[in-house]
Amino acid sequence: MTNDPLNLDESAEWSGLWWLPGAPDEQVPGVLRYEPEDGLVLSLIGTFEDRILSNLSPGMTVFHEGSRTWDVIHGAAEQREITLLGCVPNSSKRTIGARVKSPDKQIVVATTAIIGAHVSGEDDAAFSAAEVSVEDLGLWAASSAFEGFLGASDGRPDGTGSISVKPVETQSVVVDGTEFRLMHRHTLPFFDQRKGGTVGRMRDTAFVRAVPADPFSVSGARATARLVQDLIALATHRAAGVIWLRLEVAGTGLVSPGERPAPPRHADVLCSPSALGKHDGKAVDHHRVFFTCASLPFKEVVPRWCEAHGRLQAATNMILGLRYAPARYVENNLLTAVGAAEVLHRGLGIDEKPFPADEFKAMRDAMLAQVPEEHRDRFRGSIRNDPTLRDRLYALAARTDRDAIARLMPDVDRWARRTTRARNDLAHEGRTPNHSVDELIAIVDVTTAVVILNVLHELGLPAERQRQIVQEHPQLRATASTARKWLVAPGADS
Template sequence: MQELEEVGIWWIPSDPDFQVSGLLKFSSSTGIRLELIGSFQEYRKVDCPIILGVTQGKLVTLCGNKPIHSRSSSPGFESEKYSVKTAFIGAHFSNLDEMKFHRIAVEYSYLADWANLPLIRRQEELEEDNYNIRGFDFSYTRPEPIRGNTSQGVLSLVYTWHNSGLPFQINFSQSATFEIKSQEHLSFEEWMSKLIFTLQNFITLATDRPNSVTRVLGFSPYGDRAIEETPHFTKQDVSIEIIYRSVYTETRQKDRLLRDDLLFELKDIQETFGDTMAQWLTIAAELDSVCNLFFSTRYSQRMYQENHFLNIVQAVESYHRRRRSNRILPKQEHEKRINRIVNNASEGDKEWLKQKLAFSNEPSLKERLVYLVKETREIIAPLVNDEEPFIKQVRDTRNYLTHYDKSLQKKAVKGGALYWLTYTLEILLQTCFLKELGFSSEQCVALFDKNERYQFAIRETKGTNN
């Protein structure tokens, strides 16, 4: 999200006549701050869950305000600073119940690269000698939106463009936006948990790199607007920019991603866009713990390698637990075995023994890995020369880092070997996600074959083993 610094007049909804000047500031590092030249607390000892304001013709609602600093001096003036959770720019909401949106538009840092933005055509007009350029003709055709129905509403990929409008220069840019229209009016927190963060994870998976939210617009029939309604322009059509401090922010490393940077692109799912996106929302809901563990490592770039490894191993284990059989024996057969063992124990040991055997019918980590490696062998095989030692390394390293058993210290991998062990497990999970989305084994192979990061890992693996 872009940095913001706006001077305005501010007040609380219960007393609009008492107004205070102040500066509204936002940056990804510090979040939202309101610095008042004056104080609300001087006259009323109450919280300020909502603060309203006007900055250069824009209506602003600040929500979740906490005082973090106040000062008074004589001679001098009162001053006060607030930490703000969310800023809604474009409307005034007098209470929390009004902050409901039926449609959200959100942009991510690499969404445009994934969405196959069209080329801007440039035709040169040459002089008669064919050496000097006399002029240029520019041509651009905006692609049609792509839509699909999901359990959360209609999801669209919309292409937009921007032009400075200056008569003596061309300043043209294009972007791609996810728009979600719901049948319900949801709070911004509900939009965040149900869709905004879920779609962020999707585009992070697809582009094979962490994405941040770069812009959010909300559409709501509630609140007061600066523009009056007309027969062709209603309050529901007016966009409200929503600013907040994201958990993860990123500066783009490239002007545009190439095809071999991505895991898959829009063209790979264009014919099944609606079904694929609907399936991802289902996956995110059913595999919430797996997604949280996997994607947290993508957004936490400063995580220790050991923590990174443990998160991924836990995600793999959780995935198998959710999606595959979590029993070694049929339930009734296992219960008979438990009863047979417990009945032969002394009375004082029976309760302790029951607790120890409570999860004894679940597959071990090794058994889970054997199953998933077999399912993803076509992708994992180029990274793993021998499956059995690979699985043993994962198990021993996990057990050492979890229990710190000194007998496993020499068996646990470290340094660069731990990095590649973790990366291979990530590839395993990515393959599982792709198959969950409907990609066949053959399609998965084709996608990884063109992925430069995966191909680099294969070259490194072969070089290490040679």
């Protein structure tokens, strides 16, 4: 039985027996199938009772509309314990009264499968560690177990060479009681004899292992996977899919005095993440990566990201959403990018009030005194001592490296004014008659870049690296070009 994690982009199947936790003796045979695009489907030869019924009196049963769902289904298949979570019957076929008696059939759809453990639910703290592999994590780690050497004679390759393997030292850091480890796992050399030749293979996989102080649940493990996934998505400026998620069952692998060490027991999680990782997909071009562990060490970036991810999560979610599921219409992207800028400004704690509190109160009271009493509550709610959108945009542009911002856009004032007007026109009038589509695209791209630069600044990315990103990253370089074309004032702002 292989010890490799189950990749989320590969199909799998388990034949076994299945039961509800409250009735372990009432087992039903069936097959669990996982397809990357379709998810988890359990095909039972037999049924769990999914009808909603009540007994009004002895011998009288009433069937109600709807069907039952099950939080948990347990199973035993292929020599492994399996837990299915979030189970909903898709179809049930009963043969009562049929001419030819045959087994009942039932199709159940599940949201999550834990292959290798029985748990009581999403929040059952049954695991002691989580390991997650995400697309382009190896590139971001800036380390590898492989080294390649090419032979040369007289300065020219002579056809000789070698690939060597050297274990990579684990990097670790503790954040709020959880230890995060950046690790590598590599296979031994394998020679695949083909009819047309021989292929030599080895695989080096980088992954993050999280070990909390106390056991945690599958929902906690998914949150950890999302933390890593979002960090890599930010660093690579693209959607980063989860390739696999493996848990270590708590209480396994322990060694008693005088006993031989037993290997820990693992459980693989199959679910539908926000982005599905392709384990054999082509890696992103290194020119398109904002930062790696070479420019921002693992021990430094992980604690900063853990803190920023919670505090700035709404803003980062909105910006990353433009990478995972970009809208087809520029208006949607405009609201998302500008909304992210507003939310980020609040999350950064630079929400300075335009007026001192005592002066604002005096001004508000004076204005309210001129308003008829029946309208005062409504009028009071519209008077707020908050920065305007334009104020927030100016503050974000001023907060990060000024040279990076200058390379991104030559006219901050024009950007702030045109962005504010576009958002207000769209929000209040439902259209943007004063902006061309090309200008709106430039506004979205520049605003997105400003948010990203602020998040990178919050993570401690050096100013020089921020300038390099704007100047060398293909997408930000294109953004700077459109900014010079569409966000430079030809005269007075119209």
